[in-house]
Amino acid sequence: MEVRRLRTGEVATAAGAVALAAVLFIDWFGGQSGWSTMTVGRFLLALTIVLALTLVVVTLRAGAVSMALSAAVVTIGIGTLALLYLLLRVGIDEPGRNAIVSVDAGAYLGLLCLLVLLAGTWRALGDERKDSAISQRQTERVLGVRGPARPPPPARDAARDEPAS
Numbered sequence: 001m002e003v004r005r006l007r008t009g010e011v012a013t014a015a016g017a018v019a020l021a022a023v024l025f026i027d028w029f030g031g032q033s034g035w036s037t038m039t040v041g042r043f044l045l046a047l048t049i050v051l052a053l054t055l056v057v058v059t060l061r062a063g064a065v066s067m068a069l070s071a072a073v074v075t076i077g078i079g080t081l082a083l084l085y086l087l088l089r090v091g092i093d094e095p096g097r098n099a100i101v102s103v104d105a106g107a108y109l110g111l112l113c114l115l116v117l118l119a120g121t122w123r124a125l126g127d128e129r130k131d132s133a134i135s136q137r138q139t140e141r142v143l144g145v146r147g148p149a150r151p152p153p154p155a156r157d158a159a160r161d162e163p164a165s
Contacts, residue, residue: 029104079114
């Protein structure tokens with residue numbers, strides 16, 4: 001595992017995922033944790049956390065770039081669904097002042113952690129890092145498998161290309 005491979009996007013993704021996992025178990029609605037009050041949402045959030053951590057692990061393992069790219073795309077897709085669910089649950093479906101259940105600070109922290117996770121994943125997706133030594137070694141390794149370069153094609157004969165009269 002190469003820690004040097006982690007960029008700001010992956011670090012933000014990991015921080016958002018770990019923070020979201022911790023915040024999920026503090027009070028969100030009416031003094032109860034987010035894990036116990038959300039039925040569908042807890043699975044969306046848990047899946048988003050697992051996918052985000054998968055992105056970080058794949059990047060650390062220095063595997064193919066396509067694996068990290070795939071993990072980032074799937075994380076953004078599922079994370080966006082989780083974000084829409086949380087926005088609905090916390091912002092729109094928020095209980096009123098006279099309701100028995102209120103929205104606690106944990107819900108807003110969870111929303112913030114999910115936004116950090118998604119922003120970090122988006123940043124990781126856009127950062128290709130083509131000029132680093134690791135990328136250059138990986139490119140040379142891939143090109144080395146192809147074998148030596150082929151010779152250029154022979155020069156064209158100009159007399160042969162003229163139309164017959």
